[in-house]
Structures are given as C-alpha cells and as structure tokens.
Amino acid sequence: MVTRQIKIPATYMRGGTSKGVFFALDDLPAAAQQPGPARDALLLRVIGSPDPYGKHTDGMGGATSSTSKTVILSRSSQPEHDVDYLFGQVAIDKPFVDWSGNCGNLTAAVGAFAISQGLVDPSRVPQNGICNVRIWQANIHKTILAQVPMADGEVVECGDFELDGVTFAAAEVQITFVDPADDSDGGSMFPTGNLVDELEVPTALVASGKLKATLINAGIPTIFVNAEDIGYRGTELQEAINGDTEALARFEQLRAYGALKMGLISRLDDISARQHTPKIAFVAPRMAYTASSGKQIHSDDIDLCVRALSMGKLHHAMMGTAAVAIATAAAIPGTLVNLAAGGGEREQIRFGHPSGTLKVGASAQLVAEQWQVQQVVMSRSARVLMEGWVRIPEDCF
Incomplete structure (x- = not known):
C-alpha cells in the first residue's frame, strides 16, 4: 500500500521575534480539530519533530524555541471577542506538544491572520486606520487586544518600526495584555x-x-x-x-x-x-x-x-x-x-x-x-512569510 501526502491550508508567519505555522481550525483534518493525540501527532510532523539531529530538516520548524511553534485560530467562542487563539510549543527532540502557555511574540501575528481568514466580523474591519482585534488566548484564558493597521481594506505589514531581534523593519502592532496575572x-x-x-x-x-x-x-x-x-x-x-x-x-x-x-x-x-x-x-x-x-x-x-x-x-x-x-x-x-x-x-x-x-x-x-x-502594553510587528499548504504523510496522525 502506497502512503500518500495530504495537504493542509497553512500560513507561515513571523510574529515579534518568533515565527510559526498558522492554521484555521476548520482547515485541519477532522481528527485534529479536537485536542488529543491526533492533533499533537499532526503538528509534530508539520514541524519535523522529534528530530534527534536537532535540525528540523524534514519539517517547517527551525530547531529553536522561537521557530518550533504552531497556532490554531477560530472564530471566538467568547462574548465580545473576535478570535480564539490556541498556541502549541512543539518540542524539538521529543514527541511532545506543550499547551501550557501562550506565545506573546506570535500574538502580534494573530490579528492579521484572523482578518485575512475572515475570522473577524467584516463590520469591525475598517478600510483604513486601525482594526482592534479582540483575542481570547485559549491556553491561559486571557484577553489580548491587537491594534492592526489597515489600508485599502488590507492588513499593512510593511513599515518603519524596528524591533531588536528582527532583521527588517515592518508595521507596528500594539499589543495589550489585559489582566495578565494568572488568578x-x-x-x-x-x-x-x-x-x-x-x-x-x-x-x-x-x-x-x-x-x-x-x-x-x-x-x-x-x-x-x-x-x-x-x-x-x-x-x-x-x-x-x-x-x-x-x-x-x-x-x-x-x-x-x-x-x-x-x-x-x-x-x-x-x-x-x-x-x-x-x-x-x-x-x-x-x-x-x-x-x-x-x-x-x-x-x-x-x-x-x-x-x-x-x-x-x-x-x-x-x-x-x-x-x-x-x-x-x-x-x-x-x-x-x-x-x-x-x-x-x-x-x-x-x-x-x-x-x-x-x-x-x-x-x-x-x-x-x-x-x-490591569494591563501590559508593548509594540511588536508581524509579517506573512509564506502561505499555501503544508504537506504531511496521511498516516502520521
């Protein structure tokens, strides 16, 4: 029997000083739309883990904590929020996905991805100016607000904001972490x-x-x-x-x-x-x-x-x-x-x-x-690096 590859819609994005593979929940195979072994196995294969060579040669990961990241987004299940943001930190040398915390850097890319995927109500997205995306961080059950710049109905990614740790300048995205303490x-x-x-x-x-x-x-x-x-x-x-x-x-x-x-x-x-x-x-x-x-x-x-x-x-x-x-x-x-x-x-x-x-x-x-x-505020930036599909063997999850 021949094992074939399947393809899954995905976007590779930089957010702050990290980058990761972003998915819309509905685009994942049915077995991976729920938490559990199938979802973890799928994300491990996408990233290329576990890799005893520590290179992620056979996956989308970059073999560092900043680049072995995955994000799953969906329309929010919470009142007064636009998008649910679930973050998975993929281990490099172990078959393990850690769901215990958030990635603050990739948060900067969540708003842009949510807008481009139609996860934010169009009535809340201005043609020009700032789109205030209300994010529910599903790992830690907290609210995050992202101010995403818009021009001619599209997310602005290019700009002159410089962030140490990122090579090129980009558009500034202000992030507000509301009530960030774990209470x-x-x-x-x-x-x-x-x-x-x-x-x-x-x-x-x-x-x-x-x-x-x-x-x-x-x-x-x-x-x-x-x-x-x-x-x-x-x-x-x-x-x-x-x-x-x-x-x-x-x-x-x-x-x-x-x-x-x-x-x-x-x-x-x-x-x-x-x-x-x-x-x-x-x-x-x-x-x-x-x-x-x-x-x-x-x-x-x-x-x-x-x-x-x-x-x-x-x-x-x-x-x-x-x-x-x-x-x-x-x-x-x-x-x-x-x-x-x-x-x-x-x-x-x-x-x-x-x-x-x-x-x-x-x-x-x-x-x-x-x-x-009450809140912590910082500025980051984000940019789409590649979009299309990731491919993985059909029997890996």
Whole structure:
C-alpha cells in the first residue's frame, strides 16, 4: 500500500521575534480539530519533530524555541471577542506538544491572520486606520487586544518600526495584555504570596544552598533570579550559555526547583513534561554591552538587563510573554526585577536583552493586600512569510 501526502491550508508567519505555522481550525483534518493525540501527532510532523539531529530538516520548524511553534485560530467562542487563539510549543527532540502557555511574540501575528481568514466580523474591519482585534488566548484564558493597521481594506505589514531581534523593519502592532496575572481558582500573581522567595537548592547548583527568586504568574509563569547569585553578569549572549551543557543542565534544575515552589509540579522529575513553562530568567542592574547584532547598548539606554531561557536554551531576544512578566514585576516595588531596575514605582521599563532593548508599559496597584496589574502594553510587528499548504504523510496522525 502506497502512503500518500495530504495537504493542509497553512500560513507561515513571523510574529515579534518568533515565527510559526498558522492554521484555521476548520482547515485541519477532522481528527485534529479536537485536542488529543491526533492533533499533537499532526503538528509534530508539520514541524519535523522529534528530530534527534536537532535540525528540523524534514519539517517547517527551525530547531529553536522561537521557530518550533504552531497556532490554531477560530472564530471566538467568547462574548465580545473576535478570535480564539490556541498556541502549541512543539518540542524539538521529543514527541511532545506543550499547551501550557501562550506565545506573546506570535500574538502580534494573530490579528492579521484572523482578518485575512475572515475570522473577524467584516463590520469591525475598517478600510483604513486601525482594526482592534479582540483575542481570547485559549491556553491561559486571557484577553489580548491587537491594534492592526489597515489600508485599502488590507492588513499593512510593511513599515518603519524596528524591533531588536528582527532583521527588517515592518508595521507596528500594539499589543495589550489585559489582566495578565494568572488568578484562576482564586490564585495570586505571586503563588507563594511573597515578592521574593528563598529557594533551597543543592549546593552543587548554588554554593550557599539558597537562592533568592521572584516567582510570578503574569503573561507566563516565570522564575526571576539575580544574575550575580548564579555567577553571571546579566549581559551574556547566546553562545555564553547555549554552548555550555553544564550551564544548561544547571538552569533546568533551578527551573525545576522554582516550578516546585510555584506549585506547577509535584515532583522535580515532572519538569520534563513542562518544557514551555515556567520560564527562568536572570536580572542585573543596567550596564553597557554589545548586542548580538553588534549594536552598542549603553547603560543610559536601559533600566536593567534581563536574560531568559526558553525550551532549555537562552533566548536570542525576549519572549513576549516573559516581557509581560518583566514589566509586571518591575512595576511592583520589592521584586528582584524592580530592585534590579533601581526600585520604586514605575509604569514603564526598558530592558536590555541579547539582541537589544525593549520597552514595555505596566501599572500596578495594591488592592486588598493583593497586587493587581490591569494591563501590559508593548509594540511588536508581524509579517506573512509564506502561505499555501503544508504537506504531511496521511498516516502520521
């Protein structure tokens, strides 16, 4: 019996500093229109995972956390929303799709795709100006607003907005993450109730056996630690971390201890099933450094330095959801992020990352002894790279 390939309508898009394969839910084969093994197997084959060679040669992935991403969109099931956005982070070396969190970078492309696919009511799409797309983020059950520029009834993708970590300029898309803290089940933005916790870790990881950390659920669950406490400056580029297998293993172990403290896992070994969340990041006071592009970042350009790991590797820029966590933590006096930025109250922050800088705005207030952040705002850009069909063997799912 001959196995044939089937083709599925898809669009390959860049959103922020990531890129991924976008699908309309109704275009997927019937078996993959519902969550489960068939959907996961299909997306794994599209991306080209698992790949023991770490190249994604036989798929659409790029063998990095920023490029092994998939998105499924549909008309929204929620009142006062236009589109439901479901994100799947595909593991590179394992047969696993992580549905536990959002991708903030690809959020920038969701509005454009939704408009082009007719998922937004035409009455809400202006011929010219800004289309305000109301996105329901289905992974984390949160609202995101995207301001998509329009001209002559079409999405504007070209422009002069520059985003560090992206090679070419494009049209600016403002993204607003509404009420980004994870307060499900009556939980708190800070799952332990503390702005700073002290993790007890093996002395092989930290000589003192103790590590200060800010554990926060905003945008995406994130563990922030001081760069100095783990032997770094906070100005490192990818090669300084990703070329050191011992360092990567150490970060993964520290991530497990943080996840355990946050209540995201019940045993340290469970961290292997949560590759996408939580993130781990290290912060340091502002200082000058040379970005990966060769651009000089001066200390006066930023408020602090932040480096974050995603899917076990140092990110080349900054994940959009982690930027939400950074902005939220920076706005709350006393967190490690806030202290690294100089302390005090602030409603916006510009931080340095390996590719350059990023400005994010957030405002926090203390209500009934609980910190609340109404929204976090940042600018990104997005562009269609290719559209048509992806092909996969008919028997792979």
